[in-house]
Amino acid sequence: MFSAVTGNLAYLLGGFLTNVQLAACALAGGIFLGMLVGLGRISTRKWVYRPVTVYVDFLRNIPLILVIFWFYFVMPIIAGRPLNAFVSAAISFIVFEATYFGEIFRAGYQSISRDLVNAAYSTGLTYWQTVRYIMVPIAFRRMLPSMITQSIITFQDTSLAYVIGLQEMVRRTSIVDSIEVRSIQLYSFVALLFFIVCFAGSRVSRYYEEKGRRANVL
Amino acid sequence: MIEIKNISKWYGNFQVLGDINEVIGRGQTVVICGPSGSGKSTLLRCINGLEPFQKGEILVDGISVGDPKTNLYKLRQRIGMVFQRFELYPHMTVIDMIALAPMKVKKKSKREAQAKAMELLERVGIPDKAHAYPANLSGGQQQRVAIARALAMEPEYMMFDEPTSALDPEMIQEVLEVMIDLSKEGMTMLVVSHEMGFAREVADEIIFMDGGRIVERGTDEEFFKNPKHQRTKDFLNQILK
Numbered sequence: 001m002f003s004a005v006t007g008n009l010a011y012l013l014g015g016f017l018t019n020v021q022l023a024a025c026a027l028a029g030g031i032f033l034g035m036l037v038g039l040g041r042i043s044t045r046k047w048v049y050r051p052v053t054v055y056v057d058f059l060r061n062i063p064l065i066l067v068i069f070w071f072y073f074v075m076p077i078i079a080g081r082p083l084n085a086f087v088s089a090a091i092s093f094i095v096f097e098a099t100y101f102g103e104i105f106r107a108g109y110q111s112i113s114r115d116l117v118n119a120a121y122s123t124g125l126t127y128w129q130t131v132r133y134i135m136v137p138i139a140f141r142r143m144l145p146s147m148i149t150q151s152i153i154t155f156q157d158t159s160l161a162y163v164i165g166l167q168e169m170v171r172r173t174s175i176v177d178s179i180e181v182r183s184i185q186l187y188s189f190v191a192l193l194f195f196i197v198c199f200a201g202s203r204v205s206r207y208y209e210e211k212g213r214r215a216n217v218l
Numbered sequence: 219m220i221e222i223k224n225i226s227k228w229y230g231n232f233q234v235l236g237d238i239n240e241v242i243g244r245g246q247t248v249v250i251c252g253p254s255g256s257g258k259s260t261l262l263r264c265i266n267g268l269e270p271f272q273k274g275e276i277l278v279d280g281i282s283v284g285d286p287k288t289n290l291y292k293l294r295q296r297i298g299m300v301f302q303r304f305e306l307y308p309h310m311t312v313i314d315m316i317a318l319a320p321m322k323v324k325k326k327s328k329r330e331a332q333a334k335a336m337e338l339l340e341r342v343g344i345p346d347k348a349h350a351y352p353a354n355l356s357g358g359q360q361q362r363v364a365i366a367r368a369l370a371m372e373p374e375y376m377m378f379d380e381p382t383s384a385l386d387p388e389m390i391q392e393v394l395e396v397m398i399d400l401s402k403e404g405m406t407m408l409v410v411s412h413e414m415g416f417a418r419e420v421a422d423e424i425i426f427m428d429g430g431r432i433v434e435r436g437t438d439e440e441f442f443k444n445p446k447h448q449r450t451k452d453f454l455n456q457i458l459k
Contacts, residue, residue: 124295
């Protein structure tokens with residue numbers, strides 16, 4: 001009944017592993033860069049605020065699939081040599097997701113009172129020490145549910161990397177399908193796997209949201 | 219010594235501080251009072267460089283706060299500050315919060331910083347709260363933690379910005395007692411407060427501010443018995459009622 005899936009399971013799951021790896025790179029890079037982007041968005045220095053805002057506004061208003069495409073064709077010109085599809089996709093995702101995580105961090109930073117930051121400064125902490133020990137941890141905790149939601153979206157979006165030929169799960173499924181011609185069971189299987197991971201993620205997010213509300217710690 | 223010379227500050231066209239002059243000598247306690255919006259808090263923030271000012275000069279032990287070449291991060295290590303709304307770091311336990319700046323700024327070992335933090339918690343009377351989070355403390359306890367956090371950097375000056383005005387009445391005294399002890403031990407203090415009992419007990423000088431200017435100043439005796447200006451009299455009548 002599920003012969004097309006079971007017969008190609010290792011190949012398909014190998015593709016799924018690529019999705020997981022791509023999501024891991026996108027999240028690690030996107031969250032780190034987003035931390036800085038968020039700082040740029042609340043900067044009082046125009047030469048910081050303006051370019052960062054242009055970057056965020058630009059990327060948030062074009063579809064991710066175009067960014068993936070565009071990077072794939074432009075990167076070889078910048079790098080001087082062709083990049084493999086995974087590296088190219090990972091860079092596109094980091095640059096793209098950083099704008100979304102950047103806005104989440106911005107909201108988190110803005111939830112911190114001016115005087116809390118002043119209190120940190122008044123003990124002699126420098127700007128970067130205040131960012132690292134006070135602002136980022138507080139913003140991260142307060143925005144955790146939004147971060148998890150955005151991470152789930154990122155994970156779903158990794159399948160878009162099929163457009164540049166990355167051998168992720170959707171791409172491999174279409175290859176298997178072109179041989180086996182079992183579209184319904186093959187794509188249902190893909191959908192099921194994505195659903196399980198993302199649903200679990202959304203439950204985790206809900207848990208932290210509830211916990212934050214109840215503990216009232218932050 | 220803190221020397222404030224002719225400070226003026228504007229927000230756009232609105233003047234928040236006008237020609238403030240004041241000298242705070244070593245070991246002195248100066249209390250600033252005045253209606254809200256009179257620029258008291260802004261003045262404190264100018265002294266440790268949290269707010270810029272447009273005119274005049276502030277010298278802390280001879281170091282000019284307004285000079286762009288001054289390392290403000292370094293200067294602030296000498297001036298502890300306590301805020302009206304405590305401003306404790308919500309994600310840290312009390313002991314970690316107090317030890318943070320000594321570890322990161324003064325590069326003390328964790329052990330040394332935490333031992334010092336415990337000592338300070340004993341001093342402000344809440345050693346049992348070392349591992350609590352701010353959300354689980356009463357207002358009075360939170361403010362005492364905030365004082366300990368400032369003292370951990372072994373500052374030469376302490377500034378208090380209305381330290382008791384966000385507290386329930388029954389908690390005011392426990393915070394004031396800590397401040398009175400500090401003052402009697404010889405800490406140089408600049409306190410924005412309407413606690414006139416506190417001012418009477420420890421202030422070497424009381425300043426009344428209104429509309430961004432110093433209207434009147436005096437030792438506690440002259441200030442309370444014979445205020446010279448009508449505005450000071452009105453204000454004292456209001457708060458001593």
